[in-house]
Amino acid sequence: MKRRSSGASFNLTLMHKTFFISDLHLTPSRPDITACFLEFMRYEAIHCDALYVLGDLFDFWVGDDDNSPFAVQIRSAFKALTSSGVPCYFIQGNRDFLLGxxxxxxxxxxxxxxxxxxxxxxxxxxxxxxxxxxxEDYSYQAFRKKVHQPWLQFIFNRLPMFIKRKIVAQIQSDARSDKQTKQLEIMDVTPSEVVRVMQKHDVELMIHGHTHRPNIHTDSAHQQTRIVLGDWYEQGSLLVVTPDDYYLDTRDFAL
Structure with a gap:
């Protein structure tokens, strides 16, 4: 498998490929992102070997009991994809850790x-x-440890929806304030942790999102490659992997 520059100039429906996406932050307040995602699901993902969603699909997922029209629309898109025979895999992010x-x-x-x-x-x-x-983002790691407590999630999932939405709004406000006081380096990955995780699993390739810094990093010393997925704030972003190559690609939002 070799690296390829971004931008496909061939028909994606005629070859084997696997898609990876993350950090879409879908929300009713950004219909442009939702429209791009739905078009991707209907016309591109349906032709892939598998789709991997590596977290933060939603701006915040308040729980699987969300039956709002927006939540139903997104669930329907995934159901249509998997019903067509395309397997879809999901890893929870920091915005959708309640997805279950x-x-x-x-x-x-x-x-x-x-x-x-x-x-x-x-x-x-x-x-x-x-x-x-x-x-090295100690405040975030402390928050992550807290919200992943099973007993806390058990209680939260049983609250009325309107209370859950109020709690989520406060969490999002606090997170925005916290980010404004942090150095960018702290919010990026710690290189030694990347090496540790890759050695733990005995792999030479890592794929992740979260940092919103799309790139393909090559560590010659350890013979490792780390691919960082892009976010969907200004355009759709995905990693395309085929049997022979891989590249980061983008999709424009509709005008």
Whole structure:
């Protein structure tokens, strides 16, 4: 598998490929992102070998009991994809850690552990959201540890929807304020943690999102490649992997 520059000039429907996306932050307040995502699902993802969503699909997922028209629309898109025979895999991010078994049952999506090794056309790769790699962001890691407590999620999931939305709004406000006081380097991955995780799983390829810094990093010293997925704030972004190459690509939002 070799690296290819971005921008496809061939018919994607005629070849084997696997798609990876993350950090879409879907929300009713950004219909342009939603429209791009739905078009991608209907006309591109339906032709791939598999789709991997590596977290933060939603700006915030309040729980699998969300039956708003927006939530129903997104679930329907995944159900249509998996019903067509395309397997879809999901790793929870820091915005959708409450996505769980009910969502999986309703959509046919398979929810994976926070770190997972896949066989990608003969090459082993570890995939993850990427937030666990940012170990120098101490305040975020403390928050992450707290909200992943099973007892806390149990209580939250049983609150009325209007209360959950108020709590989420406060969490989002606090997160925005916290980011404004942090150095950018702190919110990026810690290189030593990347090496540790890749050695732990005995892989030479890692794919993740979270940092919103799309790039393909090559570590010659350790013979490792780390691919960072892009966000969907200004355009659609995805990683395309084929049996022979891989590249980061983009999709324009409709005007």
């Amino acid at each position: 078994k009910r969502f999986a049952r309703q959509t046919g999506v398979t929810v994976l552990p926070e770190e997972y090794v896949i066989e990608l056309y003969g090459r082993r790769a570890v995939i993850l959201h990427g937030d666990t790699l940012c170990i």
